[in-house]
Structures are given as structure tokens and as C-alpha cells.
Amino acid sequence: MCLLHVQMALSDTLTKHDHAIEQVVDRLLRQYRDLSKKPDIVPLVEFVELPKYLHNFEWDEAKFSSGDTLEEIESAVMELVARTEDDLKIRLNDYTTTKQAVAGIERRNQGNLMTKSLVGIVKEDEYLETEHMRTVFIVVPSYNLDEFLSSYESLAAMVIPRSAKVLTSDSDYALVSVTLFKKCEEEFKVACRERRFTVRDFKFKADDIQASEEEYARLRTELEDQHVNFVKWCETIFGEAVIAQMHLKAVRSFVESVLRYGLPVNFEVAMILPQAKAESRLRAALQEMYGHLGGNWASSSEKDGETTAIPGIAQEDFYPYVFSFLNIQT
Template structure:
């Protein structure tokens, strides 16, 4: 059974069912299962190169793991797409048609996955494609996240308060002492509530602060930005004591025309990069969802075939069905599972029937309560 992330709800559930042809089950499934309320579809499972029963047992274990991995990959892709687009749209397109149409009218892709190849080769080919898709999506998303972080940092510099924002649009060269061997000018963002304290004390904060050198450069709702000129020798001491007064020295700012020109470009550049990578990750995740679903369904089909051969034997003589449940209707789904067990438990023989009814009493913990006497898998579409 697949497990869906708690943040995502299925837009449809299916049961994939395989039964021996001898059961002649279609009429009962159409008319009696859940009082005939569940849409029923034939599932076209091709004849594969079966190999030995030992090889099928090995493939069965491998297919179970891959099935779960691809389910998890699909879930992650949908989560990423929802995160990037800030949307939980249930529109899912596979090969230019709805996912429901694709699943309910599934056709094995014989041109891509040739049926003259052994099952082991098909499994390896499909799972390798899925693994590469998963890696590509993760890499693209990480690149986008980096670009988004860079843009947010640039945005804070552009639109934050005077204690953090970039100052390249505010300062002018005449406000600074430049090219002096002994003197320098520093910037201090002072909380508006402490401006009076600043004006009274900045000249005596250290030695050799130039009297009346404080000039207001800018002001916002929280801070007033000053320049102060002093001897370079006492710059670090002035900065340290400013912090003790809860002022904010802008030690990140150095007046350099080349640096300022780059800062002026930074916001536009990071914004353009973030937008470009966002569009790329949206395009890739939509494509990856389509491709990953196709990989996943093909793996499901192989798994149904392998399990059917292991349970019902060779030559393949079984019918395969899809039973649809709209949305997250687990009540109807669980009811259908119970009815299927009641109807077809005889396929497991007397031992199975007795086990299900008595649960082997003290050996109950050793019994796989998920085991069914026929092939049955959940398929959650998210």
C-alpha cells in the first residue's frame, strides 16, 4: 500500500486487482462491489518474458522497493510544484491528456520498453530513468532555492530599514572623507528614540572625533542614518562603543564606486536569475511529474504481472482491473477491500480462510494482515 504525505490528499484512489480468469469476476465487480457504485476499467497487462520462478521472486522484492520509491518521488515532485507555484491545483496532465485518462486507458509503451527484453532489464531501464529524473528535479530546485535566497537578501538590502538596507542609492561622495591617510568617515544607523543621546555623546565617545561632523544622510520610521568623521586610529573603538549605546555602525559599507555600481546592479540581477530559475523548475517539475507517473505505472504493471504469475502460475491466465474511488474516499475503498476478501478468500485455500478468521490467536503478531489471497495494490493519484 502506498503512503501519501500528510500535506497532500489524493485526487483519486484506485485499486489494481488481478484475478484468475476462472473467477469470471467482471460481472460481479460491475454489479455487486460496493453495490455497483465503483467505476471499473480493464487494465491491459502485456505478456512479458517471464524467466524462471526464482528470478520472479527476486524481481518481486525489487519491484516492491522501486514501487515505494517512485511513489515517494511523485509525492515530492507535487510538493515542490505546489511550493514553487503557491498552488494546490489538481490539474495533472500526462502526454497531453488527463492523468485519469492515461491511467484508465493505459497502454504499454512498446517503442520505449520493448517486450522482447527480460523483465529484469525493463525494471532496470525504467528505474534508472526515474532515478535520473529525481536527481534532475532536486538539482533544479536547489539552484532555484539558492537564487531565491540571493534575491531575498538583495531585496532586504534594497527595501529593509536603514540598519540593513543597501546604501548605494543614498550616499554621495561629498559626504565622505576620501583618500586621507589619517581620517575616515563611518556610517551609523541610530534608532530614532536614541538620536538625542547620539547627538549629546558621539563627539566624546572616543578621542579625535571631529566636532560637529555628524550629518544626517537619511531617515526612515525606525532609524536615522548619520555620517561621523574621526581619526582612523580610533575607528574600531568608536564602532565598539557605538554598539554599547545600541547604535548600528554600518561596517558593511565602504565607499567605493566600483562596489556601489555592482550593488546597483545586484537587485535587478538576482531578481532576473530568481525568476528565470523559478520558471525552469516549474517547467521541469511538470515534465518530471508526467514522466515519473509513466515510469511508476509501468513498474506497477510489471509488478502486477510478476505477482500474478507467482500466485496463479504459468501460462498467464488472469484478468486485471482498475477500480476507481473519487478523492480521499477511504470508507468506500476499505469497504470494497473487505467485500473482495469475502468474495475471493477461497483463492488462498483453507489455510488462508482459517487464518483470517482466527488470526492464529497467540501467533497473531507473526501474520501479515496486509496479505491478500489475490493480487491487489493501491494506487493514489495526487
């Protein structure tokens, strides 16, 4: 049996760790619901629904041996919490990175002509590049298209006459190709910017279309695989985290009960799930049943209407019984 000062210190750390694992369980549940797109779903724990698992909770010797010290059990639980937090961070980062990569490709393929990828739009016979000449591609606002077509030959000294071709357009812009000598390319770009025509930085490569399609398909497959594995992982680890949480609460209840009532051990632990808005009535009933166990602490706290701190008792509010809150998601 732990010495008194050891149990008092353990009570403090158990309170902190109880809050820590509660936050991890909550994050796992929120992540699982976000991935599943089901805001009310709760994973099973030990193949049963969460309330049923809690109702039938028994100490699991295979996971946490009762032969271990209380500190060892607490340490095992917090090692699980640390691993879970690290794994969750890594998996979420990988999933988010892949998701953003897929979204980036989709934006490039679905945006307007100012941002949309020109791969697949510009055909091989619409592009020319030699030692001295090159085709450039200009995005022109639709309302300025006539102005551009009538003036582009004068925007630089060595623009090929009548080389402009309108390749495609959307509701706001037109994509125009112009062939010019490379030595005047920068001059042409500057003149376009001054008139708010945008020269797209694009060079045609025959393999780009296939490479782009393959990259998108690869990322989509990778994202789907990560999603499936992430959902399964959240589902499994949520159950393990809840199991660890319940064992930690059992240890906390034991430690605080020994500190409260002393030895030999003569107390029982119960889980009560009050109906909505019935907590105050439940508190009153419990106070009537167990108020005598609180002694002067209970009477002074009840009389003053204020929380009374009790050395070694890790509770935000004092009751004549050991109390630990458990947020049950249903």
C-alpha cells in the same frame, strides 16, 4: 520465463522499487504545486488528465520493449528514478540558492538602518576619505539621537567638531555621519559600542550603486528563468515518472500473479477507483467474487483476523487476488 526463485526475488525488489517510484512521483507533484502556487493542480500525462491516462493505460513498446526481460524493464525504470532524483536535487539546490540571493538583497534594501544596505542612501558628497581622515556612519536609536549629537565630539580625541549630519531616519533609528581622523577611528568605535551606538562598516564607492542594481536585476532574471524551466521540467518529468510507475506496477502484477496462480498465464488486471468511504464495501464484494481463489490461506487469514505472510507474495495484506495500491492525485 524466469525461474521460480528468480521471480520470488524479483517480487521483493519490485515491491521496494514500487514504493521508491511512488515517493518520487509524490515529490515531483509537491514541487510542481509549490512552484505553481496551486495546491490542487495535477500535470497532464501524455497530454491527458491523470485519471484518464490510468483508465486507458496500455503498454508503451517505445519506452519499455516487451521483448526485454523483466529485470531489464525494472532496471530501466529505476534508472529513470535515479536520474530524476539527481536532477530534482540539482535543480532545487540551484533554484533555492538563487532565491536566497535575491531575498538577501531585498532584505538589505528593505530592512531598518541596522541591517539595510547603505548603498544608495549615502551620497558621494556625504563621504570623505583622505590619507588622514574618514567619514564613518553611525546608527543611533531615535530616542538617543539628542544624546549622541551632544556627546559625539568627546567619544574620541580627534573627532572633527560639528561634523555630525543626520542623513536619514526610520521609525527606530537615525543614520548619522561623523568625520574623524583615522588614527582615532578604533577608539571612536569602541566608545560607540559602549553606548550602544552602531558604527556601520561602509565605504562609499561610486560604482557600487550601479553594480548593486545590475546584480539584483541579473539575479531576478535568473530566478524567473529558473522558475519557468523548473515548472516545465516538473510537469514533463512527472508525466514520465507516472508512465514508468504504471509499467512497473504492470510488471509487479504479472510477477505476483504468476507466483500466486502459476502457469499457464490466465488472469486479467483491472484498475478500480472506489468512491470515497466505499473501499470496505468493495473489499467485501471482491472477497465474495474471488474468495475461492485464496484456498486455505484466505480462510485462515479471514478467520484469525491477522495478516498471513505467504512466501514469494510481496503484499502487506493477503487477499485472494493480487492487489497493488495506487495513490491517484486528482
